[in-house]
Amino acid sequence: MSKKKLYIACIGAGYVGGPTMSVIAKHCPEIDVEVVDVNKDRINAWNDSNLDNLPVYEPGLKEVIQKARGRNLFFTTDVKGAIERADIIFISVNTPTKVYGEGKGMAADLKYVELCTRQIAKYSNGDKIVVEKSTLPVRTAESIRRILEAEDSKHSFTVLSNPEFLAEGTAIDDLENADRVLIGSDETPFGLSALEKISSIYEHWLPKERVLKTNVWSSELSKLTANAMLAQRVSSINAISALCEQTGADVAEISHAIGMDSRIGSKFLNASVGFGGSCFQKDILNLTYLCRYFNLPEVAEYWEQVVKMNDYQKNRFANNIIKTLFNTVSGKKISFLGWAFKKDTNDTRESAAIYVADKLLQDRAEIHVYDPKVNSEQVIQDLLYLQKYRFVNNHDFESLPEEEVRDLVKVYNDPYSALKDAHAIAILTEWDEFKSYNWQEIYDNMHKPAFVFDGRNILTRTMMSKIGFKYQGIGSAEL
Numbered sequence: 252m253s254k255k256k257l258y259i260a261c262i263g264a265g266y267v268g269g270p271t272m273s274v275i276a277k278h279c280p281e282i283d284v285e286v287v288d289v290n291k292d293r294i295n296a297w298n299d300s301n302l303d304n305l306p307v308y309e310p311g312l313k314e315v316i317q318k319a320r321g322r323n324l325f326f327t328t329d330v331k332g333a334i335e336r337a338d339i340i341f342i343s344v345n346t347p348t349k350v351y352g353e354g355k356g357m358a359a360d361l362k363y364v365e366l367c368t369r370q371i372a373k374y375s376n377g378d379k380i381v382v383e384k385s386t387l388p389v390r391t392a393e394s395i396r397r398i399l400e401a402e403d404s405k406h407s408f409t410v411l412s413n414p415e416f417l418a419e420g421t422a423i424d425d426l427e428n429a430d431r432v433l434i435g436s437d438e439t440p441f442g443l444s445a446l447e448k449i450s451s452i453y454e455h456w457l458p459k460e461r462v463l464k465t466n467v468w469s470s471e472l473s474k475l476t477a478n479a480m481l482a483q484r485v486s487s488i489n490a491i492s493a494l495c496e497q498t499g500a501d502v503a504e505i506s507h508a509i510g511m512d513s514r515i516g517s518k519f520l521n522a523s524v525g526f527g528g529s530c531f532q533k534d535i536l537n538l539t540y541l542c543r544y545f546n547l548p549e550v551a552e553y554w555e556q557v558v559k560m561n562d563y564q565k566n567r568f569a570n571n572i573i574k575t576l577f578n579t580v581s582g583k584k585i586s587f588l589g590w591a592f593k594k595d596t597n598d599t600r601e602s603a604a605i606y607v608a609d610k611l612l613q614d615r616a617e618i619h620v621y622d623p624k625v626n627s628e629q630v631i632q633d634l635l636y637l638q639k640y641r642f643v644n645n646h647d648f649e650s651l652p653e654e655e656v657r658d659l660v661k662v663y664n665d666p667y668s669a670l671k672d673a674h675a676i677a678i679l680t681e682w683d684e685f686k687s688y689n690w691q692e693i694y695d696n697m698h699k700p701a702f703v704f705d706g707r708n709i710l711t712r713t714m715m716s717k718i719g720f721k722y723q724g725i726g727s728a729e730l
């Protein structure tokens with residue numbers, strides 16, 4: 252008798268659901284994987300025959316999609332059908348910071364998780380394994396289980412935690428060669444058997460020893476802790492960068508010197524304009540909220556400082572541009588190289604560029620943007636969204652009317668047009684291509700003095716000064 256085919260459904264076709272399920276489908280041809288989303292445009296883009304139109308840009312993603320899509324990987328809006336067919340359901344929906352009500356600006360908004368849990372209960376036609384792939388507050392599995400059992404008493408549900416550790420920009424490599432996969436389960440026979448099932452999926456391409464098995468709560472909290480620790484390193488080196496600028500020390504030299512200490516290690520020690528992305532800030536704020544909830548105010552304050560330092564760094568960068576340009580940027584052309592929160596992604600969520608632009612717009616600067624993967628409407632929408640929810644970060648800023656934002660912010664398809672006649676250039680994303688531009692030509696076409704504020708330290712002071720630029724990196728100053 253042939254073995255029954257295993258079906259996986261993943262709810263949420265975003266930056267995590269899409270790449271993660273594509274890699275599973277690629278390595279497990281005998282498993283059918285359906286990725287479902289309520290966002291029709293996103294699903295259409297995942298199904299686009301032109302792979303340049305995929306909704307997520309990640310190096311190597313196109314090749315994986317090409318291999319598996321239509322074979323055992325499917326993108327659909329049919330949530331009901333996918334749940335019915337599935338043995339295993341991954342929840343990979345967004346869990347943003349709440350922008351209203353109790354926990355506003357701190358707690359994770361779990362409405363999407365709750366909604367899809369209720370959909371799972373409503374459409375389930377048999378026993379299901381439900382896997383948390385989204386990043387969730389510790390003990391969320393308990394709430395998911397309670398909702399499932401209350402809504403559907405006919406079937407049995409086993410809830411596991413399997414947080415995702417991929418980093419955008421290197422997602423495919425991170426999935427293919429994961430340092431570890433973490434699976435948390437109950438120690439019940441159902442829990443342990445489900446855990447083995449999920450583990451066996453990853454064992455198609457990863458050594459068994461890299462699959463870590465813990466209890467559910469440790470698994471949930473490990474993800475928040477990992478992001479908090481990574482962000483903490485960035486804020487720590489950024490704090491030192493401010494001191495370097497006052498003292499003549501060079502933060503790059505310090506990173507190199509301390510990174511060679513095997514107890515410290517060299518990763519995540521690059522000083523910059525600040526971290527961005529949809530996860531670090533959100534997850535630390537969520538951790539902070541949880542600590543307050545469990546009456547641990549000192550622990551909450553400790554982690555909150557990581558976010559405060561990041562806000563300080565973005566603000567410091569923008570203020571330095573204003574101060575250096577003779578205390579006003581009003582009517583001046585400030586050109587931004589980069590808008591995505593890091594290189595090799597089209598994701599702009601919480602990008603430092605948005606905050607720097609917002610600050611400069613307060614002074615009515617003209618912002619001219621070039622990013623290889625971000626389009627014009629995305630830039631405008633990011634600024635309007637920040638203006639709408641700026642209260643979350645307690646900034647006491649003015650919100651500009653949409654027409655004024657559209658008037659002051661221009662986005663280009665070509666870098667040299669974005670940089671022509673600029674009073675200053677701000678580098679906000681570390682895209683490799685920026686390093687190989689013709690900087691002499693750029694200098695020749697700028698107002699003088701020609702300022703460059705390198706928020707990613709991708710260019711060198713010697714080269715830029717030789718051309719004639721007034722160059723400022725992060726964490727080093729000519730004293």
Ligand SMILES: NC(=O)c1ccc[n+]([C@@H]2O[C@H](COP(=O)([O-])OP(=O)(O)OC[C@H]3O[C@@H](n4cnc5c(N)ncnc54)[C@H](O)[C@@H]3O)[C@@H](O)[C@H]2O)c1
Nearest residue numbers: 263264265266267288289290344345346363367385386415
């Ligand atoms: N982006 C990352 O680098 C990353 C890394 C690790 C973990 N995470 C976590 O993974 C989760 C997802 O993140 P993301 O970046 O993929 O988010 P995303 O916003 O890119 O994607 C989430 C998708 O879920 C869909 N969705 C929401 N509710 C739905 C429902 N009821 N039914 C069907 N579809 C629904 C949305 O339409 C959206 O397309 C978050 O919890 C995040 O913290 C993200």
